[in-house]
Amino acid sequence: MTIERARVLLSRWQQAAVARGSAVGALVNPRRADLIAALVETTGKPAFEMVLERMKKSPEGRAILLERPRVVSEQVSHAWDLPDNTFGAAYAKFMGSRNFSPDDRPPVRFMETNELAYVATRAREVHDLWHTLFGLPTNLIGESALKVIEFEQMYLPMCMLSVIGGTVRFNEKQRSMFLRHYLPWAVRAGRQCTDLMCVYYERHFSEDLE
Template identity: 80%
Template sequence: MIQGARVQLNGWQQVAVAVGSAVGALLDPRRADLIAALGETTGRPAFESVLQRMKRSPEGRAVLLERPRVIYEKVGHAWDLPPNTFGAAYASFMGSRNFSPDDRPPVRFMDTDELAYVAMRAREVHDFWHTLFGLPTNLIGESALKVIEFQQMYLPMCFLSVIGGSARFSEKQRKLFFQHYFPWAIRAGMRSTDLMCVYYEQHFHEDLEDLRKKWGIVPAPAAPV
């Protein structure tokens, strides 16, 4: 998958990278590479749990066997699908923000190929989850999605990201998040299916609302006026 990109770390090196990444990400939340490093160096037990769940799921096993990648070469056909489909909704989400599926940082600090793939998969399906839950990419939207990601994967990085994100809220944003979005995200993350076991690319052609019902996904409520 990403041969030659990974770095082997001993225990102290993992701690150093984790602490440095956490501090750097708090200072500049736009540093996706630091957030990724934090997730990898603190998330091995969580990724191992996700890996075992994927192995127990027929669809999850198919993902592990075929190792699909969310890169434009593989998902570009979504831009040509009918507007009611999940694939078209994903393409619209990406296109409206000028995002590219090729922009995700590589996995560097996982010590097996299987765990490296699970970590990359978690990173690459992030925008699928934005699409399915109808969440924007502003600070509140990203923090709400991190709550769902924590519910789904128990990654420490997600919990730390919510703390770091909420520290940057204005008083109005903080009230909106904790009274409106946070309770919804807790319920939404618990209610939905095991989202890491979904082979999303095989469902691009299906109706978005049908998939939300199938996977138990409750889209984000509109912000109160």
């Protein structure tokens, strides 16, 4: 489905209602990716607007906005054929080892403009590329650490809420490990690395990951 066809225009009160309903539903069932996605979209407009402005000021970001690449099977399947030492191959291995598909992400529905909808889509679709780059697993600790990086990069409220929710579900050993090691590392990584939303990842698939 194209970004334009997926969009649903909501009034302010409708956005608030969707945000409240999604928040309650996500708390009850954190595995509901569609509810989490809706909450991100209905609470993340200011953050996505800031990301959009940063992308417009970056040569690579502007290229992304102009060409609108998608991290979907149709466009990234060549990564599975790249040499083992490349970024693309590492991404393919990450996805294949977990039986993930680039097409699994729910579409963005509740952004006001096509441009913002694309930025939100891009942020959603590069998530697994960031897992690959930072070497983070998809368990609760790994996802929470990546959410910290995402928050430092984009200031999305839902990222911090996800971290708080994750720490609540940690056992004592996991919580101690996360707070002592993963959290400070993720904060530094998110603040010190390049602007991740301004990287045209597909152009770097054939590069050596090291």
